[in-house]
Amino acid sequence: MFYLPSYSPELNPDEMLNANLKAAVTSQAPNRRKGQLKQAAIGHLRHLQKSPAKVKQFFQKESVKYAA
16 A cells, blocks of 8 residues: 555656646647547547557656556
8 A cells, every 4th residue: 555645646647647648639630529529538548548558658657656
């Protein structure tokens, strides 16, 4: 068990995924409708599902190695 402060996004691997998703979705052409944003997010997450090496990189940062 690891002690985490009450608010510590830099220690949470989920935040690495969120940052990656945000960067991927916003690097494309702007989404004009809610459905387009949803499709872009789902598409990127499906791409990550097929790329386990990329997901492993989220756990390589020194501050989140405890979770690997």
